[in-house]
Amino acid sequence: MATPHIACEPGDIASLVLMPGDPKRAERIARTRMDGARLVSDVRGIGAWTGTIDGIPVTAMASGMGVPSLSIYATELYEQYGVDRICRVGTCGGISPKVAVRDVVVASSAHTSSKVSTIDLPGVTLSLAPSFDMLRGAVDHARSSGRSVHIGPVFTSDFFYSTRTDIIPALDKLGTLGVEMEAAGLYACALRAGREALAVLTVSDHLFDGSGDLTADERETLFAEALETGIAGLRA
Numbered sequence: 158m159a160t161p162h163i164a165c166e167p168g169d170i171a172s173l174v175l176m177p178g179d180p181k182r183a184e185r186i187a188r189t190r191m192d193g194a195r196l197v198s199d200v201r202g203i204g205a206w207t208g209t210i211d212g213i214p215v216t217a218m219a220s221g222m223g224v225p226s227l228s229i230y231a232t233e234l235y236e237q238y239g240v241d242r243i244c245r246v247g248t249c250g251g252i253s254p255k256v257a258v259r260d261v262v263v264a265s266s267a268h269t270s271s272k273v274s275t276i277d278l279p280g281v282t283l284s285l286a287p288s289f290d291m292l293r294g295a296v297d298h299a300r301s302s303g304r305s306v307h308i309g310p311v312f313t314s315d316f317f318y319s320t321r322t323d324i325i326p327a328l329d330k331l332g333t334l335g336v337e338m339e340a341a342g343l344y345a346c347a348l349r350a351g352r353e354a355l356a357v358l359t360v361s362d363h364l365f366d367g368s369g370d371l372t373a374d375e376r377e378t379l380f381a382e383a384l385e386t387g388i389a390g391l392r393a
């Protein structure tokens with residue numbers, strides 16, 4: 158069996174999926190955190206790695222960047238491969254002064270400029286939210302690890318380079334913690350498929366406070382920590 162973007166048998170994909178944006182991160186998850194990981198699909202360089210994490214079968218597979226790319230993979234995983242839970246493990250730009258570079262944001266909802274919240278039902282804007290059980294599992298883990306973790310809405314933008322930066326202060330006033338480009342798409346795909354999703358994000362830059370960029374080493378360490386929060390969400 159193959160879908161247009163995934164080429165493997167249904168049994169090759171685990172029911173729990175870790176989904177970073179970057180294919181190299183999916184491979185790194187496989188090499189550093191999985192036992193017995195094998196590459197089961199590699200269409201367009203988006204590797205799907207299946208193995209076990211602490212004895213539990215998991216697949217790591219990247220989303221690529223933005224809602225259109227993520228929604229292709231998430232839809233095929235949920236609807237063709239029977240995946241139950243997908244956890245996005247990615248980064249966001251800080252919007253709220255309450256969050257700082259290096260903090261973890263768990264997206265308890267996702268506002269968006271993408272059409273995913275309005276296209277399914279004319280006249281209705283869908284609430285795009287994660288699985289409660291996954292959210293609780295991730296938050297319990299992050300709090301117990303002593304990391305600075307924030308739970309709240311994020312803004313899923315269709316643009317990394319936006320001409321409408323004027324909306325960012327308004328999003329801040331509405332309590333939005335950060336900006337990224339995939340969470341709302343993931344939550345919409347889960348809603349359509351009747352399955353579960355969560356986004357766990359490390360703050361990699363901040364739109365207002367000018368706090369410095371992360372070094373390559375810091376990125377890896379912080380990613381590894383946020384990954385554990387995502388794994389806790391998947392297993393909850």
Ligand code: ADE
Nearest residue numbers: 248249250317336337338
């Ligand atoms: N992901 C990480 N930082 C971001 C930013 N500033 N804008 C959009 N997506 C991001």
